[in-house]
Amino acid sequence: MNQSYIxxxxxxxxxxxxxxxxxxxxxxxxxxxSRAISLAVPLLFGISLLVLWEGLVRGLDVPKxxxxxxxxxxxxxxxxLPTLWADFRQxxxxxxxxxYVIGCGLGFVVAIAIDRSSFLKRGLLxxxxxxxxxxxxxxxxxxxxxxxxxxxxxxxxxxIMTFFPMLVNTASGLAASGHMERDLMRTYxxxxxQTLALLRLxxxxxxxxxxxxxxxxxxxxxxxxxxxxxxxxVGMGFRISTEVGRMNVDMVWAEIAxxxxxxxxxxxxxxxxxxxxxxxxxxxxxx
Amino acid sequence: MRWLSEGKTxxxxxxxxxxxxxxxxGTFVLNxxxxxxxxxxxxxxxxxxxLLSRTMAQERPVLPAxxxxxxxxxxxxxxxxxTSKRSLVFHAWITLSATLLGFAIGTVLGVALAIGIVYNxxxxxxxxxxxxxxQTIPILAIAPMIIVVLNxxxxxxxxPKALISTYLSFFPVVVGMVKGLRSPEAIQLDLMRTYxxxxxQxxWKLRWPAAAPYLFTSMKVAVATALVGAIVGELPTGAVxxxxxxxxxxxxxxxxxxxxxxxxxAAALAAVLVMLVGVGERxxxxxxxxxx
Numbered sequence: 019m020n021q022s023y024i025x026x027x028x029x030x031x032x033x034x035x036x037x038x039x040x041x042x043x044x045x046x047x048x049x050x051x052s053r054a055i056s057l058a059v060p061l062l063f064g065i066s067l068l069v070l071w072e073g074l075v076r077g078l079d080v081p082k083x084x085x086x087x088x089x090x091x092x093x094x095x096x097x098x099l100p101t102l103w104a105d106f107r108q109x110x111x112x113x114x115x116x117x118y119v120i121g122c123g124l125g126f127v128v129a130i131a132i133d134r135s136s137f138l139k140r141g142l143l144x145x146x147x148x149x150x151x152x153x154x155x156x157x158x159x160x161x162x163x164x165x166x167x168x169x170x171x172x173x174x175x176x177x178i179m180t181f182f183p184m185l186v187n188t189a190s191g192l193a194a195s196g197h198m199e200r201d202l203m204r205t206y207x208x209x210x211x212q213t214l215a216l217l218r219l220x221x222x223x224x225x226x227x228x229x230x231x232x233x234x235x236x237x238x239x240x241x242x243x244x245x246x247x248x249x250x251x252v253g254m255g256f257r258i259s260t261e262v263g264r265m266n267v268d269m270v271w272a273e274i275a276x277x278x279x280x281x282x283x284x285x286x287x288x289x290x291x292x293x294x295x296x297x298x299x300x301x302x303x304x305x
Numbered sequence: 306m307r308w309l310s311e312g313k314t315x316x317x318x319x320x321x322x323x324x325x326x327x328x329x330x331g332t333f334v335l336n337x338x339x340x341x342x343x344x345x346x347x348x349x350x351x352x353x354x355x356l357l358s359r360t361m362a363q364e365r366p367v368l369p370a371x372x373x374x375x376x377x378x379x380x381x382x383x384x385x386x387x388t389s390k391r392s393l394v395f396h397a398w399i400t401l402s403a404t405l406l407g408f409a410i411g412t413v414l415g416v417a418l419a420i421g422i423v424y425n426x427x428x429x430x431x432x433x434x435x436x437x438x439x440q441t442i443p444i445l446a447i448a449p450m451i452i453v454v455l456n457x458x459x460x461x462x463x464x465p466k467a468l469i470s471t472y473l474s475f476f477p478v479v480v481g482m483v484k485g486l487r488s489p490e491a492i493q494l495d496l497m498r499t500y501x502x503x504x505x506q507x508x509w510k511l512r513w514p515a516a517a518p519y520l521f522t523s524m525k526v527a528v529a530t531a532l533v534g535a536i537v538g539e540l541p542t543g544a545v546x547x548x549x550x551x552x553x554x555x556x557x558x559x560x561x562x563x564x565x566x567x568x569x570x571a572a573a574l575a576a577v578l579v580m581l582v583g584v585g586e587r588x589x590x591x592x593x594x595x596x597x
Contacts, residue, residue: 038427056430063431084454141316151529152575153536156548156568159556164367235440246540247556262453270450282438 020077027073034066086268095272101257102276109254110280112169113241117176122233124177125184126226133192134210146186154179158244167248175244180233187229191222224299227292234284238277328371335367336360369562377566390546397570399547400535403463404578407470408531412524414471415478422479423486423512424504433483440476448537466538466547473534474527481523485516514593521586528578536571548574 038059068088074080075087082090095102132138158175165171195218203213245255254273261269333356340359344351351359361370369377381393418436422429448469455465489511497507539549548567555564 035427038431042426042430059427059430060432060434064435067435083457137316138320139316140313141318141320144313144317145320148576151525151579152572153529153533155533155537156552156564156571159552159564160561160568162556163559163561243537243540247553258450262450265457267450267454270447274447274450 020079022077023073024077027070027077030069030073031066034062034069038062083265083267086271090268091271091275094268095275098269098272102272104252105254105257105273106276106280108169108250108252109172109241109245110238113172113244113253114176114237114284116169117173117241118180118233118237120173121177121180121237122184122230125181125229126188128181129185129188129192130214133189133214139189143186143189146182146189150182150186154182155240155243158240159247162244162247167250169253172241172244172249172253176237176240179236179240183232183236184226184229187225187232188222191225192218194218194225195221223296224292227288227296230288231285231292234288235281238281238284242277325371328368329361332366332368332370333357333360336363339363339367365559366561369565373562374565374569377562378569381566382570393551393566393570396547396551396567397574400532400539400549400571401574403466403535403538403547404470404528404532404574406463407467407534408474408528410467411471411474411527411531412478415475415523415527416482416520418475419479419482419486420508422483424508436476436479448534448540452538466535469538470531470534474531477523477526477530478520481519481526482516485519486512488519489515517589517593518586521582521589525579525582525586528582529575532571532575532578 041055041059041062044055071085072087072089075085086094128142132142155175157178158171161171161174161178165174192214199217199221200213203217208216242255242258245253246259249256254277257273258270261267261273337356337360340351340356340363360366362373363369366373378393381391385392385394418432422433451469452465455468486508493511493515494507497511502510536547536549536552539545539547540553548571551567552564555561555567
C-alpha cells in the first residue's frame with residue numbers, strides 16, 4: 019500500500035508534466051487566454067511538486083524528523099498560528115521593516131549627497147561594490163553585542179546589509195540619464211535640483227527599484243540569521259534554531275513557509291510599486 | 306601623476322583613511338566608559354593620554370582598534386601552525402573547502418538547468434517562475450535545519466554546508482545563463498539553421514560561447530553568496546570549526562577581537578575568490594579573442 023502512494027504521486031507528476039507540455043504548445047490567440055496559460059503552467063508545476071513530496075514522504079516512510087509531509091506542515095501551521103504571528107511581528111514588522119526603511123533611505127540619501135563630488139564618488143563606489151560582495155552577515159554577532167538582544171540589533175544588521183546595494187545602485191542610476199537629456203535641461207536653464215528631481219531621479223528609478231528588490235530578500239535573511247546569535251524568546255530565527263534542537267521539524271517548516279510567504283509578498287509589493295511608478299520603462303511596458 | 310588625480314586610487318585611499326580614522330575615534334568613544342568606570346571604582350583620576358592608550362589596548366573591547374585586529378590576524382595566521390585549531394588559516398580552509406564544493410556543484414547544476422530552460426518551453430514556463438520565487442524565500446533560514454537533519458542521518462562534515470552554498474550559488478548562475486544562452490541574435494540563430502546545425506551544435510558553437518561573459522558575471526556573484534552560505538552553515542553545528550564557528554564562539558565568550566579577525570578573514574577570502582573568477586574571466590575572454 020505504500021507503493022501506491024509513490025506510484026500515484028509519480029503518475030500525477032508525469033500527468034502534470036504532459037499537461038504542461040500540451041498547454042505551452044497551445045495558441046489561444048486572445049490575450050486573456052495566453053495570460054491564463056502562463057499562470058496555470060507554473061501553478062500546475064508547483065502543485066505537482068507538492069504532490070510528489072507528499073507521495074514520496076508517505077510512500078517511503080520518511081521519518082518525520084527528516085522531512086515532514088506538506089500536509090503535516092499545514093496542520094502544524096494552522097494549529098500554532100498565535101506563535102507564528104508573534105514571531106512574524108517580532109522579526110518582520112519590527113526588525114525587517116525598520117532596518118529596511120532606514121538602510122534604503124540612508125543609502126539613497128548618501129548617494130545623492132556624494133553625487134556632486136566626483137572625488138567622493140570615485141572613492142566610495144568601488145568600496146561600496148567591494149563591500150556588497152562581502153559576507154556582511156558576519157557583523158551580526160557584533161551588532162547583537164552592541165545593541166542588545168531585542169529587535170534593534172537585528173534592524174542594525176539589516177541597515178548595514180541594505181545600505182550598500184542601495185548606495186551603489188542609486189549612484190549608477192543617477193548616471194543613467196543621457197547626455198542629450200541633460201543638455202536639454204541645461205538649455206532650459208534648470209538648476210541642479212530641478213535636473214535632479216525632474217530628469218535624473220526618474221531615470222534612476224529602475225535602478226533604485228532593482229536595489230529595493232534585492233534588499234527585500236536580504237533584509238529578511240539578515241534579520242533571521244542575526245537572531246541565531248541571541249534574541250528574546252520570540253522571533254522567526256529564534257523559533258527555527260530552537261525547534262531544530264527539539265527536532266520539531268514540522269514547526270521549522272511552518273516557520274519557513276511563513277518566511278517564504280512574507281518574503282514573496284514583500285518582493286511582490288515592491289515589484290507592484292515598480293510597475294506603478296516606472297510604467298514608462300521598456301522592461302515594464304514589455305516593448 | 307595624472308593617474309593619481311584622475312584614477313580611483315587616490316579617492317579610494319582617502320576614503321579608506323577616513324574610515325580608519327573614524328574607527329579609531331569610535332574605538333576611543335565606545336571603550337572610554339569602561340575605563341572611566343574602572344578608574345572611579347579604583348578611586349583614581351584618569352588623564353586623557355592614559356585613557357587614550359588604555360582604550361586602544363583592552364582585552365575585550367566594545368570595538369577593538371584596527372591595530373589590535375591586525376595583530377590578532379597576524380598572530381593567528383602566521384605565528385600559529387596551520388594544523389593548530391587556533392590557527393585562522395585552518396578555519397578559513399574548512400570554510401573555503403565547503404564554499405568551493407558548493408560553488409562547483411551549484412554552477413554545474415545552474416548551467417544544466419539553464420540549458421533545460423532554454424531548450425524546453427514547458428520547463429521555461431513552469432520552472433523559471435519558481436526559481437525566481439525560491440529566491441524571495443530567506444533560504445539561509447533553512448540552513449540550520451539542513452545541517453541538523455543531515456547530521457541525524459549520518460551525513461556530516463563538508464557536504465551539508467556545501468549543499469547550502471550550492472543552493473545559494475545556483476540561482477545567479479541560472480538567471481545569468483538563461484540570459485546568456487538567449488543572447489545570440491535572431492540573425493545568428495538563422496545562420497545556424499541555414500547550416501542545418503543540430504540543437505547540440507547550435508548550443509556548443511553559438512549559444513555557449515555567447516553566454517561566456519554572462520557566466521563569469523554570475524559566477525562572481527555566486528562565489529560570494531556561496532561563501533556566505535558556508536559561513537552561515539557553520540553556525541548551528543555547535544560551532545566546531547570554520548569561520549562561522551569563530552564568529553559564534555567569539556560572540557558567546559565576548560571575544561570581540563576574534564570576531565573582527567574572523568570577519569576580516571572572511572572579507573579577504575571573498576575578495577580573493579571574486580578576484581580569481583575575474584582572472585579566469587580575463588584569461589578565457591582573451592583566448593576567445595576579445596580585445597580590451
